[in-house]
Amino acid sequence: MIEAAIGIDIGGTNSVFGIVDKEGKCLSESSIKTNEHETAREFVNTMADEIKKLIKGYKEELNIVGIGIGAPNGNYFNGTVEFAPNLRWRGVIPFCELFKEHFNMPIILTNDANAAAIGEMMYGAAKEMRDFFIVTLGTGLGSGFVANGEMIYGHDGFAGELGHTIAVSDGRACGCGRKGCLEQYASASGIVKTVKELLKKNNKSILNEIPEEEITSKNIFEAAKKGDKLALEAFDYTGKILGRSLADAVAITSPEAIILFGGLALAGDYIFEPTKRYMEENILNIFKNKVKLLPSKITDSNAAILGASALVWKDLE
Numbered sequence: 001m002i003e004a005a006i007g008i009d010i011g012g013t014n015s016v017f018g019i020v021d022k023e024g025k026c027l028s029e030s031s032i033k034t035n036e037h038e039t040a041r042e043f044v045n046t047m048a049d050e051i052k053k054l055i056k057g058y059k060e061e062l063n064i065v066g067i068g069i070g071a072p073n074g075n076y077f078n079g080t081v082e083f084a085p086n087l088r089w090r091g092v093i094p095f096c097e098l099f100k101e102h103f104n105m106p107i108i109l110t111n112d113a114n115a116a117a118i119g120e121m122m123y124g125a126a127k128e129m130r131d132f133f134i135v136t137l138g139t140g141l142g143s144g145f146v147a148n149g150e151m152i153y154g155h156d157g158f159a160g161e162l163g164h165t166i167a168v169s170d171g172r173a174c175g176c177g178r179k180g181c182l183e184q185y186a187s188a189s190g191i192v193k194t195v196k197e198l199l200k201k202n203n204k205s206i207l208n209e210i211p212e213e214e215i216t217s218k219n220i221f222e223a224a225k226k227g228d229k230l231a232l233e234a235f236d237y238t239g240k241i242l243g244r245s246l247a248d249a250v251a252i253t254s255p256e257a258i259i260l261f262g263g264l265a266l267a268g269d270y271i272f273e274p275t276k277r278y279m280e281e282n283i284l285n286i287f288k289n290k291v292k293l294l295p296s297k298i299t300d301s302n303a304a305i306l307g308a309s310a311l312v313w314k315d316l317e
Helices: 040-057 095-100 112-123 188-201 217-225 229-253 263-267 269-282 303-316
Strands: 002-010 014-021 026-033 062-071 080-082 107-111 132-137 141-147 257-261 292-295
Touching (some): 002 026, 002 040, 026 040, 040 095, 095 107, 188 229, 217 269
Parallel strands (some): 002 062
Antiparallel strands (some): 014 026
16 A cells, blocks of 8 residues: 555645655546636635545545645645635635645645645755755746755744745836835746836847747747847846845845745746845845755646645654
């Protein structure tokens, strides 16, 4: 019999789930559409049915020890998702309670960036580390902080929102209602905004050949690889904003490493080099050249499932 956990990642468009063994091997996985369900209960009912099918259809007998859930605005203490802007269900959603109607086992929920951090600690670049933090550079910017081998949740479950610290005074409007948040600059959507601003000042770029609404972080990366000066300037500016914010975060947490994860991090040296350079330029002297900036080692398509499943193994410890 194989001992395994269920990992669930609830996303704005798709929610993925799978069966993961303790070594971090994803044995089987699937997905459902998230926001096509009218209520959160309907979503959980569908998800529970699909999980049961996945377990039943696996070729060997399984002992499922628990379910881990990564979700936007997930509260570890309450097992709830609270006021998530990219989900259609408003208010506070008691996801753990809803799943317990279908499964008699431990169910642990946290926000998706925290799940990624625990996954990195269990299976990835942060193995053997006790002090680090992860920054997820996706559509927005998420982060999860680990100190002394434990997640930092704060008193209410929402600690570690680096993406919503002010990076630029009175800067770009953010979905959270404030201005100048880091995620408006250092994210896939942030670098697109930077390019659009630069194109208004200088249209000498191959990106000018793309309709404005079709510009993505991916084609900015492709342009940078071709030596496009405007694309390279956008990566440098993004790295500058991110590097300065990481230098501030280092002064508070003194991590062994910072791990970059997500779509924008896949740009490799184009984002890592300026970020590291500006971080070292702005970091407190006692931390200079001490903090590693690393890519995630969980980069395959089921990274979100692995991160969520790691919540179970961490909790069982």
